[in-house]
Amino acid sequence: MTPNTDPLEEVRGFMKSRVLLTAAELDVFTAIDEEPLSAERLANRKGVDVRALTRILDCLVTFGHLTKKDGIYSLTDRGSLFSAKHPRTVLPMVLHMNHVWNNWHHLTTTVKEGINNQREPATDSGLESLKAFIGAMHVVGRTLAQEIARSLDLRAYRTLLDIGGGSGTYTVAFLETNPSLRAVLFDLPDVIPMAKERLEQAGMLDRVTLVSGDFYRDELPPGCDLALLSAIIHQNSREENRELYAKIKRALAPGGSLLIRDHIMDPERTWPPAGALFAINMLANTSGGDTYTYREVAEDLESAGFHSIQWIRKGERMDSLVLART
Structure with a gap:
């Protein structure tokens, strides 16, 4: 002190x-x-x-x-x-944090019981809550998406599958940086109109196919050679992630790749500090979500049949990247 x-x-x-x-x-x-x-x-x-x-x-x-x-x-x-x-408003994220506040209120009971049985998922609390959540993800991701897209060489890929792509923040960034790339954005039916609106604003709608579905229940659109899981794996248990990785492998074209963006923790689970705190956020807001070490992520990818797994970017702002190949 x-x-x-x-x-x-x-x-x-x-x-x-x-x-x-x-x-x-x-x-x-x-x-x-x-x-x-x-x-x-x-x-x-x-x-x-x-x-x-x-x-x-x-x-x-x-x-x-x-x-x-x-x-x-x-x-x-x-x-x-x-x-x-304001053109760069943070209001959607603040409104989402208001929802998060309510779930954090039960943290002590959650620690005692191991799960927050009183939580209300943002995506299950009505359309306005869902809009706030999707808007919040755009607020937090719009600058980072551009930075990450510029840091990657994606010239070898033809079609991006953005899984749980929200309003298209990362789809837009990847397409802007890679003029020959096309994309398939996959998300819940209520989210697709939000994605369509943002893609129209960005002038990208003619390069994107919008597909509605639930990646927990539905198979993914096949044939893409690059899949993106951006800020997805932390909301899942390891078992849910293994099932999702296997589903992605079935959907990817032969020789395709999976790119994961998330907090990736060190073996002690104390770095990055934001990832340690975010693990508490997942404890309060999900049934089994967490932040994972690189070894945990790699083991789960290998169990789904991926290989050549690399931690290609280490960051403190949920900007770590893991790349795996089919």
């Missing part, structure tokens, strides 16, 4: 998080982005208690997300990122 460090500072961190989550849930940032407002006017629009909302807004001023002059609140540059109107 460094001198003058308050040992309770980390413990109190949830207070600031809860203020931001509540403000995002009420969408106050978007409302103030549209027009600087007093607490009274904003409370009337939102149908909330004016005194309670004022305390939230004043806290946001102290955080640097709002300014206050003569009782009127305005956004700062920092706060504008929480508005739905």
Whole structure:
């Protein structure tokens, strides 16, 4: 512990998080982005208690997300990122974190029992929750996807199979970086319209085939020579991953490859630090998910018939890459 460090500072961190989550849930940032407002006017629009909302807004001023002059609140540059109107908005991820918060509430019981029987999966909580989750994955992935796509030489591949590809964040990045590559994006039926919209915006829809399905229940579209599992394996148990790897091997063209992006842990399971914390997130939010060591991933890939397995990128931001061949 460094001198003058308050040992309770980390413990109190949830207070600031809860203020931001509540403000995002009420969408106050978007409302103030549209027009600087007093607490009274904003409370009337939102149908909330004016005194309670004022305390939230004043806290946001102290955080640097709002300014206050003569009782009127305005956004700062920092706060504008929480508005739905900002082109680089983080609001979908914040709304997803609001859902995650509810599952983390039961962490002590989860540690006692080994599973969170009170969890509510984001993808099972209605269409709006699903949209927030898919939007959150785009927010967290849009910059990293471009970085990873630029770091890979994919000239030998013809068709990418993006499994659980969401709204197409990685599909777009890979196609932009590889003009001759085509793609098949596979995800749940309710997600496919979200992918279609984003691919249209990116001008990529003519290079992508959209296929709806559930990779836990359905076989995967056959014939692609490169499959991508981006931020998928952590939500599964090892048994679920072995079943998924076998399904991918059946779908890939002969000589094809599987690329996995995720946290890959060291043998002690303490590096990267973000991966150790994310393992707790999976404990709170899934029935059997975890973050896995390279040895665990390689063993499960080998059991499914993959070979020439390589840890081709080591990173601390869920940006490790493992490549395996059929």
